[in-house]
Amino acid sequence: MALLKLDNTTIRFGGLVAVNGVNLEVEEGEILALIGPNGAGKSTIFNLITGIYPPTDGAISFKGKSIAGRPPHVIASGGIGRTFQNIRLFGEQTVLDNVLIGAHTRGNWNLTGALLQFLPSVRKEEGRLLELAIHCLSKVDLAHKAYELASNLPYGEQRRLEIARALAIEPALILLDEPAAGMNPQEKQTLLKMVRNIRDDGVTVFLVEHDMKFVMGLSDRIAVLDYGSKIADGRPEEVRANPAVIEAYLGKGAAH
Amino acid sequence: MFQNMLNSIDPYSMQILVNIGIGIILALGLNIITGLTGQLSLGHAAFMSVGAFAGALLTIKTGVPFYINILLSGLITAVVAAAIGWPILRLTGDYLAICTLGFAEIVKVVFLNLEITNKALGLTVPTPDTSLPMPLIVLIVVCLTIIASAFIQNSRFGRALKAIRDDEIAAESMGINIARYKVQSFAVSAFMAGTGGCLYAHFLGYINPSDFGFLKSIDMLSMVVLGGLGSIPGTIFGASILSAAPEFLRFMSQYRMLVYGALLVFMMVFRPNGLMGGIDFTSFVLRKLGVKPRGVSRSKEVQ
Numbered sequence: 001m002a003l004l005k006l007d008n009t010t011i012r013f014g015g016l017v018a019v020n021g022v023n024l025e026v027e028e029g030e031i032l033a034l035i036g037p038n039g040a041g042k043s044t045i046f047n048l049i050t051g052i053y054p055p056t057d058g059a060i061s062f063k064g065k066s067i068a069g070r071p072p073h074v075i076a077s078g079g080i081g082r083t084f085q086n087i088r089l090f091g092e093q094t095v096l097d098n099v100l101i102g103a104h105t106r107g108n109w110n111l112t113g114a115l116l117q118f119l120p121s122v123r124k125e126e127g128r129l130l131e132l133a134i135h136c137l138s139k140v141d142l143a144h145k146a147y148e149l150a151s152n153l154p155y156g157e158q159r160r161l162e163i164a165r166a167l168a169i170e171p172a173l174i175l176l177d178e179p180a181a182g183m184n185p186q187e188k189q190t191l192l193k194m195v196r197n198i199r200d201d202g203v204t205v206f207l208v209e210h211d212m213k214f215v216m217g218l219s220d221r222i223a224v225l226d227y228g229s230k231i232a233d234g235r236p237e238e239v240r241a242n243p244a245v246i247e248a249y250l251g252k253g254a255a256h
Numbered sequence: 257m258f259q260n261m262l263n264s265i266d267p268y269s270m271q272i273l274v275n276i277g278i279g280i281i282l283a284l285g286l287n288i289i290t291g292l293t294g295q296l297s298l299g300h301a302a303f304m305s306v307g308a309f310a311g312a313l314l315t316i317k318t319g320v321p322f323y324i325n326i327l328l329s330g331l332i333t334a335v336v337a338a339a340i341g342w343p344i345l346r347l348t349g350d351y352l353a354i355c356t357l358g359f360a361e362i363v364k365v366v367f368l369n370l371e372i373t374n375k376a377l378g379l380t381v382p383t384p385d386t387s388l389p390m391p392l393i394v395l396i397v398v399c400l401t402i403i404a405s406a407f408i409q410n411s412r413f414g415r416a417l418k419a420i421r422d423d424e425i426a427a428e429s430m431g432i433n434i435a436r437y438k439v440q441s442f443a444v445s446a447f448m449a450g451t452g453g454c455l456y457a458h459f460l461g462y463i464n465p466s467d468f469g470f471l472k473s474i475d476m477l478s479m480v481v482l483g484g485l486g487s488i489p490g491t492i493f494g495a496s497i498l499s500a501a502p503e504f505l506r507f508m509s510q511y512r513m514l515v516y517g518a519l520l521v522f523m524m525v526f527r528p529n530g531l532m533g534g535i536d537f538t539s540f541v542l543r544k545l546g547v548k549p550r551g552v553s554r555s556k557e558v559q
């Protein structure tokens with residue numbers, strides 16, 4: 001059974017059909033890439049999966065259970081972490097606090113815990129969350145920047161910090177929306193290794209990316225979206241040779 | 257010893273000090289919902305008034321011990337806030353601000369028309385029978401409020417509130433139940449306002465619904481904004497200055513709101529983080545003492 005399954009998933013924004021009857025399965029343990037021209041509906045698919053928008057039509061299931069239309073916090077608690085194409089860090093907070101917020105669902109103590117934070121069980125939980133956060137930071141090589149303000153990090157590191165924050169959910173599935181955007185070739189190479197490590201740690205990876213070289217080198221499978229519809233789905237070399245894909249990309253390229 | 261110290265302060269200064277104390281409690285309360293959670297409340301005086309009338313009526317009708325009365329007033333106010341917060345905290349920005357403002361007016365009108373609150377005449381509140389003198393009780397509540405605020409800010413609960421303040425979409429994508437945390441934050445904030453109101457009622461000995469109008473809400477907001485939204489030392493500082501100021505500026509009391517308005521605009525333009533905002537007081541002090549903030553050495557260890 002697929003870890004995540006989109007079944008005829010559709011969303012309309014007024015007259016615009018941003019995602020049009022997409023069928024897609026993400027298998028456990030794979031790295032799946034979603035590519036397609038700007039405005040194809042890639043980020044919208046992520047927003048549908050994470051509950052930011054409810055689908056107009058169709059179903060979405062995760063671990064065999066329907067999640068379509070459930071609120072984002074419930075879906076996140078269920079084990080789906082994500083990053084954003086336009087970085088959405090808590091900029092005025094430290095790197096560590098950002099990841100501690102990501103670890104929110106790994107803790108239980110609330111207001112009572114806050115007021116009684118000297119209790120051993122509260123301190124123990126806080127210590128556990130802190131350890132988890134540092135562990136996630138070290139996965140993206142940012143542990144040494146734990147006490148800097150998130151907004152003071154260079155762009156590439158902010159992208160990595162978003163990944164660490166999503167990892168702190170200890171998700172079964174992580175959604176990365178253009179993780180390599182704005183990075184130089186070296187940074188991309190480092191990121192590639194990090195994403196592979198994340199998968200090797202047992203997290204299924206579903207990413208949106210523009211850089212074809214990056215995608216081809218990283219993914220087990222690639223799905224292609226054009227005008228909200230899926231036009232191809234297969235292994236990297238199959239997709240690269242697919243006439244519909246070439247058409248979608250070259251057609252767009254020539255028009256620019 | 258404390259008694260002697262208290263006795264050595266003249267009544268007029270004592271009154272100013274107690275006003276400052278109550279101002280700090282109220283401002284720290286407002287800081288939780290507005291500074292920490294980022295939800296603008298323009299009607300916080302209503303919660304002070306609920307606490308004041310609840311406390312006054314408890315003393316008049318039941319005569320429960322004053323310490324329990326303070327707690328109960330806070331709890332009653334928190335319940336009212338949770339009930340009103342559940343529908344209105346789904347609103348954001350200006351809509352929420354307008355709703356809190358409207359709620360405060362409703363509370364005022366209700367108290368002005370209820371038999372039990374003695375309508376527009378207001379209530380005379382008997383001096384509570386306590387072993388400790390009133391100023392000392394206020395001081396204790398101030399300390400407890402500061403400790404609670406600091407604890408909340410530095411906890412899983414507080415981190416969730418700050419996440420909501422900074423980016424709701426990111427916060428809910430991290431599994432934070434935004435609606436629930438906003439209501440809880442509102443209730444905690446109101447609890448503090450309620451205890452402040454209860455102390456105010458018993459210290460002053462007389463309360464009237466009109467004392468808790470829009471201007472009082474703006475008073476409280478100015479304290480938090482002056483010191484720096486979200487900063488505990490800043491809020492204490494702002495509350496102290498603005499609670500004492502009216503005494504020293506009596507000659508221009510009609511212009512107080514004009515001054516506050518100018519102050520708010522000035523702060524927003526020149527120091528949007530408040531006079532003390534952006535200064536992390538604890539780590540500043542720690543660094544001066546040569547102590548590294550928590551966990552720095554640990555991060556190297558785990559790496």
Ligand SMILES: Nc1ncnc2c1ncn2[C@@H]1O[C@H](COP(=O)(O)OP(=O)(O)O)[C@@H](O)[C@H]1O
Nearest residue numbers: 013016018036037038039040041042043044045
């Ligand atoms: N909330 C929204 N309201 C209206 N239109 C939207 C909304 N979100 C996305 N769209 C539109 O849906 C289309 C797909 O957008 P998006 O998923 O961001 O594309 P991309 O593939 O580049 O990530 C675009 O035309 C965009 O303008």
Ligand SMILES: [Mg+2]
Nearest residue numbers: 042043044085
């Ligand atoms: Mg996009």
